[in-house]
Amino acid sequence: MKIFDCTTFFDENLMLEVRLNILDKYVDKFVIAESKYSHSGKKKKLNFDLSKFSNFKKKIIYIVTENEPSNLIYKKEKNLLLEEKEEFRRNSIKRISKQRDSLLDGLSEAEPEDYIFYSDNDEIPNFEGFNLKENKSKILIFKQKLFYYKFNLFCDRVDWYGTKGCKKKDLISFAWLREIKSKKYNPFRLDTIFSKNKYINLKIIQNGGWHFSQLKTPKDIEIKLLNQEHHDEYRIAKENLPTVEELVKRKSIAYDHKAKSSDYKYSKEFKLKTLPINSMPLFLQNNMNKYNKWFDYDVS
Structure with missing residues (x-):
């Protein structure tokens, strides 16, 4: 059984460096996807530089998302494609989903029983004390502490459910994995039978890590x-x-x-x-x- 840690990248060199070092002893492969477009739709240069993370070179699989999604919604005006205000969020979500799902291209080495975890780059799971070999749950969700600006400036208003994972054989898409509700539902909830984001066979990992936002x-x-x-x-x-x-x-x-x-x-x-x-x-x-x-x- 191997562990694949999958994440997206914009320009967060500090967070990626910390992530790789914290997770190195647990993770077999780090899969990193970077897009040539920001989530707001701006063309951007590729910022990931493998030479900055040479200690992890053999573990890193780097994926580039070349194009924007084909189903973005624009208004055509005088031969220009304009993004209307009400479509900002919808189009952003589509761009994010495409970048996340491009991570699938980095899983060719993964076997059906291997574990696949997705986090945004600043969400770092805590694997300490959790035995994956004994896990019986289909979905794993990590309950994390939320920090801003500094590693130890804590926001106590919410628990953050960032990192989510499952076995390769159960992975539908990374967009699907991200949207799973952070709640274990009662076995008698009939809506879980047909739902793609509500699950009974789910485990919340307490003390599940750290979300270091806006460092x-x-x-x-x-x-x-x-x-x-x-x-x-x-x-x-x-x-x-x-x-x-x-x-x-x-x-x-x-x-x-x-x-x-x-x-x-x-x-x-x-x-x-x-x-x-x-x-x-x-x-x-x-x-x-x-x-x-x-x-x-x-x-x-």
């Missing part, structure tokens, strides 16, 4: 916000670089994770909490000097 400079955070799936929300909120800089300085976020999908997300501000360094993955504890600027030491 970037304020300038790079804004670039990401303008190009990610939720770029429409950021534009509507009329946030800008000075706003991001102030939020980082105040150790706060302005995004409400508990708001309904139809609600405005940038209506409130939430303070982050500084956690002790010993609550971090062992690799980070052992390399504090190297990543010193990405820790918050002010516990006031």
Whole structure:
């Protein structure tokens, strides 16, 4: 039985470096997919450089998503294809799904009983103490802590269900895997029989890892916000670089994770909490000097 860790890549060299080092002793292959288009549809250069991760060269399988999805929705006007406001999110989701599903091209070495895990690049699963050989559940979902800006600036408002996995023989697509509900349903729920995202045979892994969101400079955070799936929300909120800089300085976020999908997300501000360094993955504890600027030491 092998483990394939699959993720997408934009330009997150820091997070990928940390990811590879934390997971190296558990993972047999790292499958990484990068697209030539951002999730907002902008043409981008390929940023992944294998030479920066030479220690993991034999384990890395790198996939390039060459084209945009064929089913994007545009309005044609004067021979120009324009993306209307109401289609921003739908088209973003289609781009993300295409990039994720391109990871399937990196699984040619995987056997039916091998485990396939998907995470966004900044979602790192914690495999410590979990025995996959004894697992009987079809779907595995990792309950993770959410952090912003620094490795130890903790957002306590929500539990983050990031990494999800299953055996190769059960994998339908990565888009499917990502959309599975993070809940184990009652065996008597008839809707689970026909549903593709509600499962009974599912296990939630407690203490399942870390979601290190926006570990970037304020300038790079804004670039990401303008190009990610939720770029429409950021534009509507009329946030800008000075706003991001102030939020980082105040150790706060302005995004409400508990708001309904139809609600405005940038209506409130939430303070982050500084956690002790010993609550971090062992690799980070052992390399504090190297990543010193990405820790918050002010516990006031």
